[in-house]
Amino acid sequence: ERGICIGTARTNPGKGIEKRDDLADPAKTTRLRNVYNALVDLEIDALISIGGDDTLKTANFLYAYQQTLPDDARRVRVVHLPKTIDNDYRGIDFTFGFFTAVDFMAKELLNLRADSRATSSWFIVETMGRKAGWLPYGVAIAGEANLVLAVEDLDDKLLTQDVQTDPDSGEERRVPCLNVEALTERIVDLVLTRETRDRKHYGTVVLAEGLAETLPDRYISGVNRDEHGHLSLGKVNLADLIASRVTELYAKRTGRKKKMRGIQLGYEGRCAQPHAFDVMLGSQLGIGAFRALCEEKLDGHMVSVHGQLGLTYVPFSELVNPETMVTEVRFIETGSDFHKLARFLETRTEATPAWGPGPRNEERS
Template sequence: MAILLETSRAPAGEDGNPALESLEFGVAKRVKRVAIVFSGGPAPAANAVIAAVTTSFLEVGIEVLGIFHGYTNLQDYDPVSHPMVALEHFRSLAPADIRGIRNTRGIIIGTARVNPGAPIVTPSDLFNPEKTERLARIHHALADLGVDALISIGGDDTLKTANYLYQYQLHHVAQENRVRIVHLPKTIDNDYRGIDFTFGFFTAVDVMAKELLNLRADCIATSSYFMVETMGRKAGWLSYGVAIAGEASMVVSTEDVQGDLAIEEARVDPVTGEKTVELRLSITALVDRIVDLMLERERRDQYYGTVVLAEGLAELLPQNASAGLPRDEHGHIRLAAFDLAKLACDRVQARYEERTGRRKKVRHIQLGYESRCAPPHAFDVMLASQLGIGAYRALIEEQLDGHMVSVSGQLDLHYIEFSKLINAKTLRTDVRLIPSGSDFHRLARFLEAQSGRFHAWSPGQRFEPESEKPSE
């Protein structure tokens, strides 16, 4: 059994390179080379975290490899038929590569959504050579590259992959041959457990809120409504943030599917066969709630508005409405291919006319992609930079393995074991939802009631022609 050093910082070797690994047989394995893998969707400040990681390791003489396009080439590695080729599949990063990039758009090493752990469903699958083949290839590739530690950057699916690789090595790789792993949380959805805010979130909110304000001005001028679908697959942090900052008339997210917005639906787990009853979104109730809002605002002489809908509501549609929709490498519905805003728009427009006998101009739009590579907000740059430095401190100063880097308070660093973030039975991550009735949740509810403009006069309601559909 390996014995971890007790000191807060590992002793330096003759070349000044601090030791990383535990002591085994009296010999300390030192980190000489690390690799960075960025996986999943882009997020503002991605280059800030890459720059911080690279700078911190280069400063003490540790080489940093930037792996291109996530796990794409690592998972297909073969030393003969598919080797890892320098400058084609990875790059040894130099100070010049990361100088002045903290505030730049994009991801200098690229990203991808490949899922090396797709065949793994239960813990027992980690002992199945066929299901762990791609994990074995990743380890083989990193070992052949001489990588001592891997810095994983990505969302909850990437954390899941990092844990798969960590668990695979615990069971199948000798201690002295393991590649240490730390994970840095990234998602504009801000739905990570173990950290209050993830880098990219504030930039995404800012970009989409400004677009929402433009749409709101359009609605005021044309006496109309916009159904605005925002990113946010599992939780409502992003849609709520956009609605609050963008002065929306209403926001609805996955956390709101309860009470009259929910219907019960029986479901059978395709893997375990377990039967459960789940809450699903009632489209009829959602449409009526939006029309109720429109009618209430008319009583206040407010004939316009914007309604923000989290894209994740599509995953809560009844099974007969979501069957056959395309899915990504992680089994999620490709939400961009399912236009929830258009569905709501068409039904709200029809329901409004049914209830009032009048036509109303209602339009729809999807927001999200334009925010993922926007120039990063200053806070996101600071947060990403601290997480990047945290990767160095976790591996070198704290000698950790299988941990996620986190911050709290005034960007104070913390390190959380994968086992505290991953469900041991399902090997899945638990999403951090907005607690119903929390102060943040109540903030949005309060501001919804204050979203109208109160002037001494207004142009009043614009009536749409009855003989033709409202023009786009």
């Protein structure tokens, strides 16, 4: 059966804990203590957490909290399984769910590409990928997008300064943010390059939803945040915002109308029929959790794989910042072979950058 049969929640038992010393503060560990006491009352010996970086952070909170208890206190061992379509984990190459989401959304993107070709239009497609660009890059590569941009691509050309007021102190501060005008210019340049050089009047652009968190404050003020402090990105609708801006600038530069449509690809990819690789990976990680607890007698570890699905176990201490207690996010390294792959396949509109893939002829078919 698809989905998460045991259910899921966005509650944050570790809310308010920002450093290790906070674990000794009874006022800040009330929720953690309630979770621990409930597990003990239910006579549960071990907890296998399954989820993304916030779930890992909470699992580590519970593990670290128990280190502050008396030596004779009952222990609930904690083992974590990395499950996220974002694939932004350290300690494992690919998380289960990633290839399923990429496969599903890439097929959707190919459908949109076919529609854009038939109607001489463009789609600005926003995909999940709050902190790192693995998912939008995977979707763009497999779905033949003409451009993909994620938070890793925010360089001086796509950044500007925004003046924001601190809600507590009232002080103004300048923070780097997405230059909406520069992004709009880049996409219009792409559209015009396709039209004038390649005689193609259609295409698709993939944007990571995480770019919305870097928008100037005027675009996101008033948007709700969840228990973990995350912006409700679906309500920002970056795809529609950029599509409307591109439509306006294209008309201004050419005197012509162009249909630009914003599309959000999100929840429909999270519970798709699992990809065969994810079935094998998820099965091995699940068995690995059992073996970590029953054979290896581990506590405070994440189950991982290497090579041909060989099991390995990574201590929480290698995945979580010991000072801030926040999980370490794995970003796409700009200039890496994976990053270059997208640059090879997209439509080039400017001179080759220093890390670029080198000269090539644009496709003419």
